[in-house]
Amino acid sequence: MKKILAAIFLLSAGFAQAADPLAPTGRWTGYSSGRAATPPMGWNSWNAFASAVDEDKVMGSARRIVDSGLARKGYHYINLDDGWAAKRRVADGHLMIRADKFPSAANKKTPTFKPYTDKLHAMGLKAGIYSDMGRNTCAQAWSATDEDLPKGSVAEREVGLHDFIEQDIDLYFREWGFDYIKVDGCGLRDFGPNSAKVKAGQARALDPIMDLGAISRTDVPGVQGLFRRVGAAIERSRPNGDFVYSLCIWGAANVRAWAKDVGNTSRTSDDIAPAWGRLLVNYDSAVHRALYAHPGSWNDPDMLYIGAGDFDADHLTEARSHFALWAMLNSPLLIGADLRKTPDALMDILGNADIIALDQDAAGNQATVAYDSSDLQILVKTLGNGDKAVAVFNRGSGAIDVNLQATQLRFRGDAPVEMTDLWTKKQVSFTKETQLRVAPRETAVFRAHGTRMLANGVYLSEQPGQVNPAVDGVTRPVADPAIFRTAAGWGGTRGAGDRPQYAGWGGARADSAPYGQTLQVARKTFAAGIGVLVNSRLEVRNGGHQRFTAQVGVDDSATDKANAVTFSANYWRNRIP
Ligand code: GAL
DSSP: OOEEEEEEEEEOOOOOOOHHHHSOOSSOOSOOOSSOSSOOEEEESHHHHTTOOOHHHHHHHHHHHHHTTTTTTTOOEEEOOTTOEEEEOTTTOOEEEOTTTOGGGTSSSSOOSHHHHHHHHHTTOEEEEEEESSSSOHHHHHOSSSTTSOOSSTTTTOOSSTTOHHHHHHIIIIISOOOEEEEEOGGGTSOSTTOHHHHTTSSOOOOOOOOTTOGGGOOHHHHHHHHHHHHHHHHHHOTTOOOEEEEESTTGGGHHHHGGGTOSEEEOSSOOOSSHHHHHHHHHHHHTOGGGOBTTBEEEOOOOOTTSGGGSTTOHHHHHHHHHHHHHTTOOEEEOSOTTSOOHHHHHHHTOHHHHHHHTOTTOOOOEEEEEOSSEEEEEEEOTTSOEEEEEEEOSSSOEEEEEEGGGGTBOTTSEEEEEETTTOOEEEEESEEEEEEOTTOEEEEEEEOOBSSTTEEEGGGOGGGEEEEEESOSSOOOOTTTOOOOOTTOTTOTTOOOOOOSOOOSEEETSOTTSOOEEETTEEESSOEEEESSEEEEEOOSSOOEEEEEEEEOTTOSOOSSOOOOOOOOOSSOOO
């Protein structure tokens, strides 16, 4: 008989009890539409080509994906990013393709991507497209030149979804045959009356409803409503459910808390750049968010930048770290390199089947942080067969000697642990603890087998993919700059620098209190458990376990202990899908 043991600690914040959202439903309410039982894998044009994308470039990478065997390993989605649109035909709102760049679209009166998606499908691949939730795209907001942007009148340049949601979605999924859409958000934030493009008469003003730097200037329900409408339109246009819906608003509008209910992947930070510091920023935006990912909906710290800058063939340590960390986070694995030119050493990293298997493990548990310090982190993830994946990540610039302990893996310290290094394939066996040295920027990654600390079960925090913070107690997002900072990668050193950007964080954490403290009740600390704010409701999917046991209490870090807290649990047998 298996059992689950959960330790749940509530922080009392003194808000009035809101009865309705806390009432249990007996259902799993996390997003489960589309085809993302495991994180999507494939390729995207943006990091390699930005808006200067064309059919040859895309097909060249698609061919290499097939020829190199990466497709067989799961890389299926070939995603066109910003830059494909020529204009919107004003008479009927139909979107026009840059047929000069996509010749297979050109041989019809109205260009169509159908031959292009047919070709990808015939190669055994899937096709992805890009749009924006506003009237204009991000390249239209930010591009320094006009060269690759839509041309024509202001109305013709409005290639974003905003006023055409149902029409455009139907065109993409039903008529053109795409299987994946990334929906960006610059159109909702960058076209206020003072924007340069609006002032220059190139774009119509759209009062921003989203501000990356200020939740107070963001209409969260408005943004969420638009994204839900797109999701509903996709389900209508693809009734067989063969789609991936990818949200790209970089952590704004409190999306880190609600994307798990709305789409298949959601960006947690601003754009990645081929620079180590930038990798850290993007990784940090997702690493404490394990409870906000589950099979069907994943945190997205952005595409892989393996193949450029700090992650090119002269920086294999950094490239390997990038890959291993993204796999531990259950991030989408979307290659961002021009694969026509990618050296074999990097192809080998992208093709490491043992590490891909961690990302694609059916249990869908994002790794949690077992050890955390400024320079070193140990991430642990529970795999479907009970093994653990372990990543020992040196963020800093000096080598670090590490004592890795069985208990950090929730394995018993008095029984042997067998580990395989997934880069070198070397086997290690140890009892209690083992020593290893990690080089600067290195991530050692292992698959480990041992004896569970809980003989018959698992802690809830070992299976975050089966826990949904349906209500996470955040009644009003509050700024907590110590936790999350996203930096604009292109800012140089002008101005005041990149101030902390906070747009809502969410209040449930695995193995820590919501604001990062050690779980502790009445001075007793707990290594395993879930930390939530008061007024929270957790849904737990229970894969065949017989018993649920919880120890609950108010954490010592709570700031307001005067109010009473009620804990309640409900159990539905066989009713949760
Ligand atoms: C950004 C997005 C990038 C890319 C770009 C296109 O907002 O984060 O991944 O899609 O827009 O202009």
